[in-house]
Amino acid sequence: MIGGGRLQGRRGLRRGDLTVAAIAQLAGVSPPTVSKVLHGRTGVGESTRKRVEELLREHGYRRPVPAGSARGLEVVFSNMLGFIAMEIMRGVEQVAATRQLGVGFTDVRSRVTAGLPWVEPLLQRQPVGVIAVVSEVTTEHRELFEARGVPLVALDPTGDVHPTPSVGSTSWSGALAATRHLLELGHRRIGLITGPAGFLATRARLDGFRAALDTAGVPFDERLLRSGPFLFEHGRDLGSQLLTLPDPPTAVVCGNDLQAFGVYEAARLLGLRIPDDLSVVGFDDIEHCEWVAPALTTVRQPFFEIGATAARIALALADGDRPSRPLVELGAALVVRDSTAPPRSA
Structure with a gap:
């Protein structure tokens, strides 16, 4: 074991409790060198940096959060x-306020x-924790955060x-x-427009859709399935494809509300009325759902609670605790x- 005899008396410490000085001892470097690695500064050899980062990850190092700290939680978005x-x-802000922490937006x-x-660039701000609402989170990103004790x-x-x-919602x-x-x-002829095929939420929603059909004894017709980005124009184009089929659906379930609004437009262009000729259901319940005519039936995701739950988990991790569940799903x-009514033939 590397440095096995250097940390006597620390066996009672939880994962994440090792100090910078203890990590420095294990790595055979000075505490300022470990500090440079933590803050992403130059002046550290590549092999030394990798050795320190590996030890930081191995021991689950977390930066201490002193009372009155100006550091805060960072929430990262993309599109x-x-x-x-x-x-x-x-x-996130509601939970951060209980610890007198600020919240940054990126x-x-x-x-x-x-x-x-x-x-x-995010790590240089030394956040207490990071909540990522981006699809571009990879294993490499996770390792970078772990190595800096962040x-x-x-989210989803x-x-x-x-x-x-x-943290996410119950898409299924x-x-x-x-x-x-x-x-x-x-x-009985229900179309489905989902998000990109590789997304976990897309697969979960498709499975939930099929489960409902199976339970009702209604065969799943793959000709009524379309997938694409969660955008208005894709909902319009994919909706048009479904509505111009020889035997079109009488209802469409959409992957999000923007796609549903696109289906509204596709129906308008074809001279169809909602819900008289076509029922539409969205997913998310953004504020516009009550503003359109007719008001959109949709699946509400609890975004406030999702943010608060993620903040509580991030702060618990910063305190050295481990979450009891790696995946938390809140009820949708x-x-x-x-926008929904019985079909004309019913």
């Missing part, structure tokens, strides 16, 4: 709708688009980020409830409004 981002931020979309790194929590990640803690049960609602109204609920 996020304003309403959703604000709700997440409100949840949008990395331009850096990601330009192929530039976004983790290092807890990372992912698009891929498997285990063992990084993550949300899609199940949306589809079951349409089935109970009498619909169907909100029935005016």
Whole structure:
């Protein structure tokens, strides 16, 4: 064991309790060298940096958060709708305020688009923890955060980020409830527009959709399935494809509300009325759902609670605790409004 005899008397410490001085002892370097690695500063050889980062990850080092610290939580977004981002931020801020911590906001979309790194500039601000609401979180990013002793929590990640803690909503049960609602109204030809095929939430919602059909004894028709980005124009184009089929659906479940608004437009262009000719269900419940006509039936995601839960996990990690569950899913609920009705043939 490397340095096995240097840390006598520390066996009772929890993972993450080792100090900078103890990490320096294990690495055979000075505490200022470890500090340079933690803060991303120059003046450290590459082999030494890697050795220190490996020890920091191995021992789960967490930077201490002194009382009255000016450091805070950082929330990282990329291409996020304003309403959703604000709700997440409100949840994070409510929890951070209990520790008298500030909350920073970072949008990395331009850096990601330009192929530039976004983790290092963030780490230079020495956050207490980072909540990532971006799809571009990778294993390499997680290792960078771990090596600097900064807890990372992912919100609704698009891929498997285990063992990084993550928080999201129950996409499977949300899609199940949306589809079951349409089935109970009498619909049998139900279209589905999902998000990008590789996203975890997309797969979960497709599974929930199919489970509702299976339970009702309704065959799944793959001709009524489309997938694409969570954007208005894709909802419009994919919706048009479904609505111009020889035997079109009488209802459509969408991957998010923007896609649903796109289906509204596709229906308008084809002279169809909602919900008389077509029922539509969205996913998210952004504020615009009550403003459109007819008001959109959708699945509400608890974005405020998601942000608050992620903040509590990040602060617990900063305190050296480990979450009891690596994945937390909060309940999504169907909100029935005016965009759904029985089909004409029912």
